[in-house]
Amino acid sequence: MKTFAYFRAETADQAPHLLASHASPDYLDGQQANASQGGKYIAGGTNLLDLMKLQIETPIALVDISRLPLTDVEETAEGGLKIGAMVTNSDLAAHPLVRERYAVLSRALLAGASGQLRNKASTGGNLLQRTRCYYFYSPTSPCNKRIPGSGCPAREGRNRMHAILGISEHCIAQHPSDMAVAMQALDASVETRRIDGSSRRITLADFYLLPEDHPERENVLEVGELITHVILPPVPAGQHAYRKVRDRASYAFALVSVAAVIDATAGQINSARLAFGGIGVMPWRNREVEQLLCSQPASPQLFNQAAELLLKDARGSGDNNFKIALTRRVLLSVLTDACKGELQ
Template identity: 55%
Template sequence: MRPFDYHRATSPAEATRLADQKGSAFIAGGTNLLDLMKLEVMAPDRLVDVSRVDADGMGGIEPQPDGGLRIGASVTNSALAADPLVRRQYPLLSRALLAGATAQLRNKATTGGNLLQRTRCYYFYDRDTPCNKRSPGSGCAAQKGVNRNHAIFGTSPACIATHPSDMAVALRALDARVELLSPRGKRRIVPLEGFHRLPGDSPHLETVLAPGELILAVHLPPPIGPRQIYRKVRDRASYAFALVSVAVVLRMEDGRISEAACAFGGVGTVPWRDPALEIFLKGEAASEALFDEAGRLLLRDARGQGGNDFKIPLLKRTLRAVLAEAMAERASNPAGGEA
């Protein structure tokens, strides 16, 4: 690991001021960044620690007047998953968080850091191989290499790596927005939909964050429905990233879907969502034909890379199982306000 300066910020304004110079990086739980620094895949000169910043709501979970929630960027994954309001109103989020990593890691990992965690592509971590994300223009070893855990949606000739976060998949289905603070003191709110960039020909640019810009919080609107399921398929029951994951939020009225949001993990270069699928689901009742057509529609543009071809039928089967479970009569949660 290369030497670096370390500063602990006490407020968001101080953090952005300290980070407003080339070679600076924020550090929160450090569960991803420190691994990357040890491998010298990332080598910041200066770390600005924001893990203990509580000011401006960075350390809290606050109910909002519209019935939604503001989640501070320094809130740990454990605290967020265990929060009573999150468990009651956004069980999808709680389950996605608990499906990630291990208890020790979740105790350190934060909301902001989780959104910005880097891919788990093996070649990204191996400095002896070409990787456009780590070293722009060097090539992509995964295209003709081992690509079992890679993406089937949103890929480009430059990069086929997945976004690894479980939390971000749930947030995508819940229409989250990300609140940012610039070193000039300017605040802006970006929908999560536009926060992560597709790789295109510049996979090293992963988000729309400007240099020195800090994630202050994540905002959630009230959920569109009480039926919320997160299912993660992985190689081991814990300590493993998703091969595929499906997040579904539904509202049913008179046996038919009145609202639907579906997001997918382990399959996209960004947390994936498909508006055409959601439009198709609205007004439908549960049937084998519906589940078949939903899978066909979702996977219409999926592209396997060889080693990950199995994700196409696996995602189809997982979506079918999750939709069937979410639409079943017993899934109705009176506390969620469904008619």
């Protein structure tokens, strides 16, 4: 691990200023993507410390935000939730309002990582965790996400865990988060604080970026922009479920996962929210699929049409070809159980 400076932020306003004061001008102007020219925020550190040990991330300064007063889960005036970015994954999964109203979120959190990691991982950091692509984690391998323009060996190499939707010729890395998949299904948004002191709210639907020609750019955050809260709108009606297919029963990333909130009566789906993990370069949601499912009486034919629409642009890269068929089966299972009132 390379040497770095360490600073502790006391307020959300102070944190961006601390980071800005220890970065090169090119980095702050957005002209330098290499983290070695700037700073990084650290909260739980469950992902960042691993990356620093491998010298994949080499920031010259760390700004510790773990003690910021952003650890509350509050009801909003609209009937939703305002979640502080420093709320740990364990505390969020166990919170009474989350368990009662947003069961899909609690289940997704409990499906991710180990208890020890959930005790440290923060809500804001979970949204920003990096891919676990083998080549991204190998400092001796080319990787467009790590070194822009160096190539993507995963396209022709080991790619069993990789994405089948949203990929480009420059990157096929999958997004690793379980929590973000549930947040996507719940129409979450994030509140942030910029270096200039201004704030903004970004819907999660607009937060992540497709790799296209610049896989090193994973989200729309500006340099030094700090996530302070995650906002959930009022809970949608329906059954909640998080299905995760993985190689082993615990502490494994998803091959295919789906966060589902489905309101179904006999023979009809009234509303559906479906977000997928393991198959996309970001938490994947297709609203056309949801609209189709509510357009006519439920039937196996309708469910197959929905699967075809979801997967019409899916592309396997060899070892991960099986994900196309697996995604179809998981989706059909979720929809069938929802119409029977057995979704869980």
